[in-house]
Amino acid sequence: MANQDEIDDDSPYRVRSRREIISLLTSMMEKNQLLSLMIKGGSESVITSILEVDADEDAITLDAAPSAMLNESIVSSKQIDFEAIYNSIRITFAVEGARQIEYQGRPALQVDIPESLVRLQRREFFRIPTPIAKPLRCTFRITQSDGSFVTVVTMLNNISAGGVGITDEKKLLSTTPGVIYEDCQLELGDNTLVSVKLQVRDCKEFKMTNGKIVNRFGCQFIDIPRTVLAAIQRFITKLEREQNAKASGMM
Incomplete structure (x- = not known):
């Protein structure tokens, strides 16, 4: 046992x-x-x-x-x-x-x-917004039924130790809650990329300032390795320090 x-x-x-x-x-x-x-x-x-x-x-x-x-x-x-x-x-x-x-x-x-x-x-599932001035991406590599691959690039809106918020401007991702994407690349700034598995938790349509309708997703990390989680937590800490410094006029 x-x-x-x-x-x-x-x-x-x-x-x-x-x-x-x-x-x-x-x-x-x-x-x-x-x-x-x-x-x-x-x-x-x-x-x-x-x-x-x-x-x-x-x-x-x-x-x-x-x-x-x-x-x-x-x-x-x-x-x-x-x-x-x-x-x-x-x-x-x-x-x-x-x-x-x-x-x-x-x-x-x-x-x-x-x-x-x-x-x-x-603290562990609080999401912090990512920089608007330096947008980060989350890239999905999706296997098609014929074995070929399709790459979908989305914008990273926020991040936590539990998941991410993303924007799919081309509305290419499935909006069905529970769908799991096995092969995703997440940008953490400073040319750092980590591989994650994401599950769709929710999706809402959002109207941008230019009038374009996009899909905004809340996604949860699935089976995340400890080393990747540690990198994400370091990135979140860095974002918090930068945002606190800007708020206090130090940046």
């Missing part, structure tokens, strides 16, 4: 300790912490709370959605995502499927205790 206190090397924020996960979920339950329950890649969501954490049954019992139709959609979903801000920490996890049950005489939902969850300090 694997050591349950180990944290997966490919994500410094991913918790795999069953004891720690149960303790955290129980604490959230005791403090009536609200969670966002999301299905269909986040296109449908509901606010819920934890009613019971049963380690013996490997189950979490949750408040049901307010409508029967939404409960049916949740139960029929193959993946359910959860997100909460608890004690200034962002908690996210996913489970496969849910069951409708009755708990203390009222409708409820039940899911398995997740095998892992991600825990991010606010």
Whole structure:
């Protein structure tokens, strides 16, 4: 049996300790912490709370959605995502499927205790805007069905240790939440390039000052290596210093 206190090397924020996960979920339950329950890649969501954490049954019992139709959609979903801000920490996890049950005489939902969850300090997922005077790019190398490659160059709007905001002026990228791009090159200034894997979290149309309509994406880093994350954190620190210096009149 694997050591349950180990944290997966490919994500410094991913918790795999069953004891720690149960303790955290129980604490959230005791403090009536609200969670966002999301299905269909986040296109449908509901606010819920934890009613019971049963380690013996490997189950979490949750408040049901307010409508029967939404409960049916949740139960029929193959993946359910959860997100909460608890004690200034962002908690996210996913489970496969849910069951409708009755708990203390009222409708409820039940899911398995997740095998892992991600825990991010606010500092770690706060996004800082990138310089307008010296625009940076995020380049996507996309494999086509025939094996050929297409390169899509986007502008980097902001960055955090958790992901990036980008602008796709030519509207070439898929806007579907959950789509993963395996081969992306991220500019970090000073001729520094890092390779990252990005997942689309959301997309909104945006009208620029010249009247052009573009797509703006929020993307999350997936399976980011520690060395790349360290480079991104150094870059964020550098940006903060530069912006603080400008604000104080030192630059």
